[in-house]
Amino acid sequence: MNDVTSEPLPILPPRERDAHKGDFGRLIIVGGSRGMAGAPAMAGLAALRSGAGLLSIATPVSTQPLVAGFSPCFMTIPLVEDDYGLLDYANVVDMLAAREHFDVWALGPGLGQSEGVTELVAQLYRDVPRPMVVDADALNAMSHALQRNPQALAKPAGPRVLTPHPGEFARLTGVAPGGSLAERAQAVGELCRRDPSGQTVVILKGHQSLVGDGNRYAVNGTGNPGMATGGSGDCLTGVIAGLLGQKLSAWDAARLGMHLHGLAGDLAAKELGEVSLIASDLVGYLPAAFQAR
C-alpha cells in the first residue's frame, strides 16, 4: 500500500501580504464535558498551530470557563447541558443555525455520550454543508445513531473526515481491532461507501495509521509509540481541521495532517524521548513539523 507521501503532499500557498484571518478558516470545535475540558483545548491549539484563522469552541456551559482558560485565542460558545454536564437537545436548533457561519467543523473531542450528544451530532453530521472532522465521542454518537437509522452516514451535506482509533472503529463497524493492512483497508473502504455521495474519508488511527476514501488508500510513515498517550488523537483532529480551513480537500487534509502530526511526534520524541511525550508536546512541535516538510 502506498505511503501518504507517494502522491505529492499539498503545499500550503504563501500568505498574501494583505491576508486576513478570514482567509484561513473560521473553525468551530464542538467538544468537552465535565472532566474532559482538555480534549477540545488540545484540538483547538493544534488547529491554531496548523494555521487556522479563527477558532471557536462550543462546549457545555459548566466547561466553558475551563476551556477558555487554556488560550486567549479561543472564543467559546456555551451549550445547554443536562444534569450530568452533557449536551442537551436544546442545542440542536442553535448549532444548526450556525451551520453557514463557520467554514470548518470538528465534532467530538471530550464530548461525552448522551441522548443529547447523539441527537446533536447526528443532525450536524447530516445538515452542515461544510467540511467536518468527526472524532472521539462524535464517532460513538454516530454508532448510536446508526442503530436507529442505518442511513445516518449516507449523503452528508458536506465532506466528512472520520478519525477513529481501532476501538471507535469497532463500535462504528463491528470490525474488531487488528487484522492485516489489507483487511483494515477493506474495512475502511466499506465504511467510506456507507456514504454513496463519496464525500467521506476515514483515517483508521494507531500504529500504521491508514487513510481511505473508498477508492484510494495510503498508510502513514511518521509517528511513534510515544504518541500512545491521551490527547494525541484530539491533536490530530485539530491539525486536520486547520488544514481544511486553508482550503485543502478532505483527502489532502487527511494525508498531510497525518504526516505532519506524526512528524511532530517524531521531532518531540527525538528531543524529549518517547516515554515522556505528552499531547501538549505534540502541539508544541507542530510548527517545526510544518517547517520541516
Ligand SMILES: NC(=O)C1=CN([C@@H]2O[C@H](COP(=O)(O)OP(=O)(O)OC[C@H]3O[C@@H](n4cnc5c(N)ncnc54)[C@H](OP(=O)(O)O)[C@@H]3O)[C@@H](O)[C@H]2O)[C@@H](O)CC1
Ligand atoms: N484530556 C482529555 O480531556 C482527554 C479526553 N479524551 C476523550 O475521552 C473520550 C473517550 O476516548 P478514549 O479513546 O480515551 O476512550 P474510548 O473511546 O473508550 O476508547 C479507548 C478504548 O478503545 C480501544 N483502543 C483504543 N486504541 C486502540 C488501539 N490502538 N488498538 C486497539 N484498541 C484500541 C481500547 O479498548 P480495550 O482494548 O481497552 O477494550 C481502549 O481502552 C473521547 O471523547 C476523547 O476525546 C481522550 O482523548 C484523552 C484525553
Ligand SMILES: Nc1ncnc2c1ncn2[C@@H]1O[C@H](COP(=O)(O)OP(=O)(O)O)[C@@H](O)[C@H]1O
Ligand atoms: N504506536 C503508535 N505509533 C504511531 N502513532 C500512534 C501510536 N499510538 C497512537 N498513535 C497515534 O496517536 C493518536 C491516538 O489517537 P487517540 O487514541 O484518539 O488518542 P486520544 O483520543 O487520547 O487523543 C493517533 O493519531 C494515533 O495514530
Ligand SMILES: [Mg+2]
Ligand atoms: Mg481519540
